[in-house]
Amino acid sequence: MYQNELKALKNAGRFRERKLFDNKLIDFASNDYLGLANDKKQFDKAYNLVKQYDTHAPKASMLVNGYHEVHEGFERTLATLNGFEKGMVVGSGFLANMALIESLVRKKDMLFIDEDYHASGMMATGLLGDRVVKFKHNDPADLEAKLKQHTIGRKIIAVEGIYSMSGKLCAKEIFELADRYEALLIVDEAHSSGVIGETLLGIFEHYSIKPQNNHIKMGTLGKAYGSYGAYILANTEIISFLENRGKPIIYSTAPSVFDTALALVNIVEVSDNSAKYYKKIKERQEVVKKIMNVELDALIFTLPVPDNNQTVKLQKALMFHGYLIGAIRQPTVTKPILRIIPRIGSSKKALKSLLNHF
Numbered sequence: 001m002y003q004n005e006l007k008a009l010k011n012a013g014r015f016r017e018r019k020l021f022d023n024k025l026i027d028f029a030s031n032d033y034l035g036l037a038n039d040k041k042q043f044d045k046a047y048n049l050v051k052q053y054d055t056h057a058p059k060a061s062m063l064v065n066g067y068h069e070v071h072e073g074f075e076r077t078l079a080t081l082n083g084f085e086k087g088m089v090v091g092s093g094f095l096a097n098m099a100l101i102e103s104l105v106r107k108k109d110m111l112f113i114d115e116d117y118h119a120s121g122m123m124a125t126g127l128l129g130d131r132v133v134k135f136k137h138n139d140p141a142d143l144e145a146k147l148k149q150h151t152i153g154r155k156i157i158a159v160e161g162i163y164s165m166s167g168k169l170c171a172k173e174i175f176e177l178a179d180r181y182e183a184l185l186i187v188d189e190a191h192s193s194g195v196i197g198e199t200l201l202g203i204f205e206h207y208s209i210k211p212q213n214n215h216i217k218m219g220t221l222g223k224a225y226g227s228y229g230a231y232i233l234a235n236t237e238i239i240s241f242l243e244n245r246g247k248p249i250i251y252s253t254a255p256s257v258f259d260t261a262l263a264l265v266n267i268v269e270v271s272d273n274s275a276k277y278y279k280k281i282k283e284r285q286e287v288v289k290k291i292m293n294v295e296l297d298a299l300i301f302t303l304p305v306p307d308n309n310q311t312v313k314l315q316k317a318l319m320f321h322g323y324l325i326g327a328i329r330q331p332t333v334t335k336p337i338l339r340i341i342p343r344i345g346s347s348k349k350a351l352k353s354l355l356n357h358f
Helices: 003-011 040-051 062-066 069-082 093-104 119-125 140-147 172-180 236-245 257-272 274-292 308-320 348-356
Strands: 086-090 110-114 132-135 155-160 184-188 215-220 230-234 301-304 326-328 337-340
Touching (some): 069 086, 069 230, 086 093, 086 236, 132 140, 140 172, 172 184, 230 236, 308 326, 308 337
Parallel strands (some): 155 184
Antiparallel strands (some): 086 230
C-alpha cells in the first residue's frame, strides 16, 4: 500500500525504524540529561509513594475521576518551586502543546510562533487557520515587526527555552517584548528545565525572570526528570480555562500515576541536590569546550553532516566503537546533524573519548 513512499524515504536516507540498541553502548543520544532514568533508588521511592494509595492507575480522564492525589501533589510542588500560581499535569509534551495552542488562541487572537518551534506546536497551528504568524528563529526584531501589525484581540507568543536541535537559548529580548506588547508568552521548557539556572529550574531562573501573569511554562517529564508526561504552569485563570477548553486535557485519560510519582520524586531530588547536578553539568560543558572549542548553553552539542546517508554511517561507526549518538535528519532538521548529549549518566572519561573521535 505504501511501498513507493517507503522506497522514496530509503532513497533519500530518511527512512526510520524503531530499534532496540545494545545496552552496552555508552548513551550520548538520549534526553535523560541527569541520568535519572536508570536510578533504582528513585524508582523505589516512586513505587513506595504509589503503594500508599488504594488506586495506582488513573481509570478515567482528569475531569471525570482520574485526577489522583499524586497528580495534585506533583502540581502543587512544581508550581511552588517555579513560582507559578498553579500547575497541571498532562499526558505528554505533544498533548500539552496541542492543548495550549488549540485552546488559547480564540477568534481575533493571533499566535506568533518561532519557526523552529517543536512539531507538536506546529501541528496545532494547523487548527488555527489565518490566526498564526511565524517569526524568524529566535529573532526579536522580526517578532516585534510582526507584533506591531496586530492590534485586535490577544497576542500569544510561543518559544522554546532551549531549542532541541541546536541547544541555543531563547533570546531574553522575547520575554521583554511579551511584556511590552501585553502578550501571553508560552515557553516550552522541555530541554531547559532541569538543565539551566542556578538551581536548574530553567530559562526563567537563568534570566532571573520572576513568572508574571502573562507567562506560561510548559515542560516534559521524560527528559531531565527521568519519567514520562508533561506539565503546564500558569496563573489560576489560565489553568481553569485549559480545564474547560483544552481538548487533549478534557478527553484524554489522566496521566499515569506511577510516572507522575516518579517525576515528583525526581524533581524533589534535583531541587534538594541542585548544586551537585549543576557542578556535573558544568564539568561536561567544560569537556566539550576543551576538546571541541565549543561553549554549550545546555547539554546539547551538534555537528553538521553533508548528507543523510553520511549521518547514518557516522552513527554506525561510533556504535562500533561503543557509543550511541543521535543521527538527526529531515524533517526534524533542515540539514542533517549528529546530536550528542553530554549527559550526567555517562562518564566524563567516556565523553572525552567520544569527542576525540572527531
